[in-house]
Amino acid sequence: MARGTVLVTSPIRASWHVGRVASRRRETASAVRLELDVPTWPGNHAGSHLDVRLTAPDGYQATRSYSVASSGETTRVILAVDELPSGEVSPYLVHQLADGDELEVHGPLGRYFVWTPTEPDRSPVQLIAGGSGVVPLFAMAAAREHETVDAEFRLLYSVRTPEDVFFAEELSALSKTTVDVVHTRTSPPGSPRAPGRLTQESVADLVFPATATPRIFLCGPTPFVETIAGWLLQLGHDPTRIRTERFGGSG
Numbered sequence: 105m106a107r108g109t110v111l112v113t114s115p116i117r118a119s120w121h122v123g124r125v126a127s128r129r130r131e132t133a134s135a136v137r138l139e140l141d142v143p144t145w146p147g148n149h150a151g152s153h154l155d156v157r158l159t160a161p162d163g164y165q166a167t168r169s170y171s172v173a174s175s176g177e178t179t180r181v182i183l184a185v186d187e188l189p190s191g192e193v194s195p196y197l198v199h200q201l202a203d204g205d206e207l208e209v210h211g212p213l214g215r216y217f218v219w220t221p222t223e224p225d226r227s228p229v230q231l232i233a234g235g236s237g238v239v240p241l242f243a244m245a246a247a248r249e250h251e252t253v254d255a256e257f258r259l260l261y262s263v264r265t266p267e268d269v270f271f272a273e274e275l276s277a278l279s280k281t282t283v284d285v286v287h288t289r290t291s292p293p294g295s296p297r298a299p300g301r302l303t304q305e306s307v308a309d310l311v312f313p314a315t316a317t318p319r320i321f322l323c324g325p326t327p328f329v330e331t332i333a334g335w336l337l338q339l340g341h342d343p344t345r346i347r348t349e350r351f352g353g354s355g
């Protein structure tokens with residue numbers, strides 16, 4: 105999904121674009137993967153997001169942010185949207201948006217929560233995701249596959265069940281990122297770990313130690329991010345090396 109590096113030296117300006125749904129497919133039991141053709145898209149760094157704006161026939165508008173699973177110099181923009189059944193925008197994107205439909209998007213956004221292979225920092229990179237929070241982190245791991253940089257990558261991914269794993273096939277094909285999936289409700293047969301939420305101890309076991317001075321990208325629902333960030337600090341990680349992105353929801 106990474107199609108060539110976008111250089112840090114060429115800043116990309118966010119603007120409004122019109123995309124067309126090129127394909128959609130079921131990603132998990134509650135999520136879809138949308139591939140948009142956005143002819144004017146300037147490319148994006150891995151980890152960026154965009155805003156989707158929906159306009160009703162009466163002019164009412166609703167805007168929500170979605171991470172971009174693709175990166176690089178491409179006009180094919182990939183999103184993965186999880187349905188919040190009581191939500192305003194996600195049920196429309198999951199159930200009603202059809203192939204060929206147009207969608208207004210604004211981006212790319214998020215200069216802070218991106219990984220670029222041209223960064224001089226060669227420390228290990230620790231990715232930590234809860235649920236759909238894996239989308240921008242998957243973009244980083246996928247981008248890293250095509251680069252010759254020597255930074256070690258690890259992904260710790262918390263999901264409810266094996267059926268809830270986003271990008272399952274692509275994650276299992278990653279060769280340069282060590283992936284640990286922790287299931288909170290149901291583990292796959294033969295799994296070494298019983299289902300259960302992450303704990304401070306399991307985070308300590310499954311992420312690079314503070315002594316390795318990793319850069320950490322942490323993304324997911326707000327309560328997940330806040331809990332894990334608190335544990336990382338208690339484990340001695342440098343707060344200036346932890347970047348977080350909160351998808352919403354309250355604790």
Ligand SMILES: Cc1cc2nc3c(=O)[nH]c(=O)nc-3n(C[C@H](O)[C@H](O)[C@H](O)COP(=O)(O)OP(=O)(O)OC[C@H]3O[C@@H](n4cnc5c(N)ncnc54)[C@H](O)[C@@H]3O)c2cc1C
Nearest residue numbers: 168169170171184185186191192193194236239351352353
């Ligand atoms: C930078 C950024 C990137 C994002 N990327 C993605 C992405 O790649 N894929 C994706 O599926 N979502 C992503 N989100 C979340 C997305 O923007 C919407 O918040 C989500 O789709 C819900 O929108 P809605 O209109 O359906 O629900 P709303 O009508 O906005 O909310 C309905 C109810 O759900 C609560 N709620 C809102 N968001 C969440 C949440 N994440 N978890 C639990 N409860 C919540 C609200 O407080 C409200 O009570 C991202 C959010 C941000 C800020």
